[in-house]
Amino acid sequence: MILFKLAWRNLVGAGLRTWLNVLVLAMAFILMIWGKSVVDGMAYQLYDAMTNIEFGKGGQLWHSEFDPLDPLTIEDAHAVYPEELAGRIATDDVATILVRQGTIYPEGRMQTIMIKGINPGQKAMDLPTDKIVVGSTGLTPALIGQKMANKTGLTQGDLLTVRWRDAGGTFDARDVEIVHIMNTVVQTVDKNQIWIPIADLQLMSDMDGQATMIALTQPFEGTPSSPVWVYRDLDFLLRDTQELITAKNAGGNIMYGILFAIALLAIFDTQVLSIFRRKKEMGTLMAMGLTRAKVIGLFTLEGSMNGLLAFGAGFILGSPLFYYMAVHGYTVPGGMDDLGMALGNTIYAKYGAGLMLGTTSLLFATVVLVSWLPTRKISKLTPTDALRGK
Amino acid sequence: MKNLLPLLFLGALPGMILAQPQPSAEEILRRIDKQMVTESAEATATMIITNRRGRETRITSRSWSKGENTSLVEYLSPAREKGVKMLRLEDVLWMYTPSADRVIQISGHMLRQSVSGSDLSYEDMVDNGKLLDIYDAAVVGEDVFMDRPCYVLRLRAKDDAAEVTYAQRKIWVDKMRYLPLKEERYAKNGSTLLKLFEIREVMKIGDRWYPKEMYFKDVLANGQGTRYIMDDIKFDVDIPDYLFTKAALRE
Numbered sequence: 001m002i003l004f005k006l007a008w009r010n011l012v013g014a015g016l017r018t019w020l021n022v023l024v025l026a027m028a029f030i031l032m033i034w035g036k037s038v039v040d041g042m043a044y045q046l047y048d049a050m051t052n053i054e055f056g057k058g059g060q061l062w063h064s065e066f067d068p069l070d071p072l073t074i075e076d077a078h079a080v081y082p083e084e085l086a087g088r089i090a091t092d093d094v095a096t097i098l099v100r101q102g103t104i105y106p107e108g109r110m111q112t113i114m115i116k117g118i119n120p121g122q123k124a125m126d127l128p129t130d131k132i133v134v135g136s137t138g139l140t141p142a143l144i145g146q147k148m149a150n151k152t153g154l155t156q157g158d159l160l161t162v163r164w165r166d167a168g169g170t171f172d173a174r175d176v177e178i179v180h181i182m183n184t185v186v187q188t189v190d191k192n193q194i195w196i197p198i199a200d201l202q203l204m205s206d207m208d209g210q211a212t213m214i215a216l217t218q219p220f221e222g223t224p225s226s227p228v229w230v231y232r233d234l235d236f237l238l239r240d241t242q243e244l245i246t247a248k249n250a251g252g253n254i255m256y257g258i259l260f261a262i263a264l265l266a267i268f269d270t271q272v273l274s275i276f277r278r279k280k281e282m283g284t285l286m287a288m289g290l291t292r293a294k295v296i297g298l299f300t301l302e303g304s305m306n307g308l309l310a311f312g313a314g315f316i317l318g319s320p321l322f323y324y325m326a327v328h329g330y331t332v333p334g335g336m337d338d339l340g341m342a343l344g345n346t347i348y349a350k351y352g353a354g355l356m357l358g359t360t361s362l363l364f365a366t367v368v369l370v371s372w373l374p375t376r377k378i379s380k381l382t383p384t385d386a387l388r389g390k
Numbered sequence: 391m392k393n394l395l396p397l398l399f400l401g402a403l404p405g406m407i408l409a410q411p412q413p414s415a416e417e418i419l420r421r422i423d424k425q426m427v428t429e430s431a432e433a434t435a436t437m438i439i440t441n442r443r444g445r446e447t448r449i450t451s452r453s454w455s456k457g458e459n460t461s462l463v464e465y466l467s468p469a470r471e472k473g474v475k476m477l478r479l480e481d482v483l484w485m486y487t488p489s490a491d492r493v494i495q496i497s498g499h500m501l502r503q504s505v506s507g508s509d510l511s512y513e514d515m516v517d518n519g520k521l522l523d524i525y526d527a528a529v530v531g532e533d534v535f536m537d538r539p540c541y542v543l544r545l546r547a548k549d550d551a552a553e554v555t556y557a558q559r560k561i562w563v564d565k566m567r568y569l570p571l572k573e574e575r576y577a578k579n580g581s582t583l584l585k586l587f588e589i590r591e592v593m594k595i596g597d598r599w600y601p602k603e604m605y606f607k608d609v610l611a612n613g614q615g616t617r618y619i620m621d622d623i624k625f626d627v628d629i630p631d632y633l634f635t636k637a638a639l640r641e
Contacts, residue, residue: 071500072495072500101500103502103503103610105610105611107612108442108610108611108612108613109611109612110504110608110610110611112503161582161610163577163584163610165502166578168553168554169553169554169555170547170553170554170555170556170557170578171502171555171556171557171577171578171584172557172577172578172579172582173577173579173582173584173610174579174582
């Protein structure tokens with residue numbers, strides 16, 4: 001306890017030098033928490049949106065030919081539903097999706113799109129598919145996203161001519177009615193596509209009872225009985241997103257590392273200077289009976305208390321920023337979803353226990369280490385030399 | 391009077407032709423195929439694309455074809471398209487772009503997409519199939535199109551026909567030259583007109599009548615259509631097989 005009191009008195013006695021160290025360290029701490037919380041928030045929003053809206057919580061079954069990055073595979077990527085899901089399909093517990101390529105002519109301009117058929121009552125994806133019901137015209141109802149609507153100039157109630165090829169490769173065409181325009185941050189369910197009832201698309205394409213993929217509410221147990229279906233779990237589906245977040249974290253860590261190194265350098269410098277200038281004080285303490293270990297402990301404690309004060313100051317000074325970022329978020333000019341990320345226009349910071357405790361512990365351990373390193377010289381110090389200031 | 395006899399004979403000729411018994415629909419298709427389908431050909435053509443504002447884009451190309459499913463088209467101009475090549479081997483089309491030095495495959499729905507913003511699809515560009523193999527036909531009337539007496543035929547895809555792009559067509563066939571002067575190509579539902587095709591000028595090469603200028607219009611799209619002018623064509627030419635290989639695309 002006496003060491004703690006002594007350390008505190010010395011620290012306060014150092015005056016401006018202490019508070020400058022604390023301030024620099026606190027700023028580094030605030031920036032680190034802020035930056036990491038934004039990336040964590042971004043990751044959370046991405047995973048949440050993609051899992052609930054694009055994939056379904058249980059992952060997806062894909063036709064073995066299907067590759068979403070290769071439009072050439074869509075032609076042949078369709079097969080009858082897997083038998084083991086018959087019960088879940090009947091109760092709309094899963095989303096059966098048939099994907100075909102088609103062409104639309106909004107305002108007379110030819111545009112290639114994906115026609116996606118889905119069971120309107122599905123519960124696997126957070127899409128307003130329940131709105132895909134036949135409207136006043138009696139035509140096939142279609143759902144589109146806001147970005148698609150903006151690009152094509154379509155509005156609710158508009159009729160749209162859609163051209164597609166059936167299973168035999170023959171062109172067919174019909175008018176559909178835009179019955180709903182959805183707002184979504186996930187571009188992969190919005191851009192260049194329309195959603196219609198799967199029964200209609202199956203009829204249009206001569207592909208009765210067939211789908212390209214099936215979104216699940218629960219993970220698929222085991223392996224599909226038919227080799228034509230392949231289970232893609234969320235780890236697989238979110239792999240690209242995970243890599244993106246890892247890359248963002250790595251880039252951020254370099255910046256935080258530089259920032260924190262500057263702050264730690266200030267503490268290190270202070271410690272080295274103290275040990276050089278306070279040798280008489282060390283000699284006196286040893287002459288009064290303090291062991292070398294206790295003197296090392298005292299100086300390490302002094303340095304470490306910079307860290308404790310910085311954390312306190314960081315929480316106090318940073319709280320308004322942390323609160324604002326969590327509640328109001330950071331609005332990205334232009335929107336991140338325009339860049340292909342399912343984030344919308346605002347990123348909200350997320351402060352998990354792991355982030356707060358992990359970052360604080362790591363930083364504090366580093367402060368203690370940096371405080372201790374210069375004090376190793378004290379172990380070679382003799383009290384008589386120290387009293388003479390040598 | 392003696393000098394007038396040939397003129398009288400010529401004046402009566404159309405009537406004599408019209409008086410002949412009408413050939414069956416199958417016979418008409420067979421004669422069309424004889425005119426339009428080539429064993430091998432080498433041609434230079436100009437495609438004129440007119441957008442809805444009336445602006446014209448001209449693309450000249452040279453093409454080689456062998457049989458029904460093998461052909462190669464190379465763009466000669468404009469500069470930004472020069473060197474682009476399209477090779478059709480059966481149902482697959484390979485496209486080479488010199489700027490990227492890449493060969494990419496175009497198949498399925500992409501074959502039906504517009505070529506360089508024109509009203510022609512990649513499939514239209516390289517199509518050389520026989521109507522008789524794909525369609526059942528019926529003569530549904532007679533008409534005059536561009537001052538030429540025509541048979542009007544309704545074509546429906548045969549049940550056993552492999553991949554058919556247009557399930558139904560209505561064609562106006564020149565009674566004397568057996569060229570399809572006008573075609574309406576319909577969707578499977580039979581009521582939605584998808585594409586319009588016209589032969590606006592013809593030429594005679596040997597004993598074969600062949601289109602000199604064609605007109606394509608994607609009816610669902612805005613724009614004023616695409617003209618395809620055959621600048622030069624040679625039939626039954628000897629084309630080396632290596633020309634129809636992926637490796638030759640880069641040459």
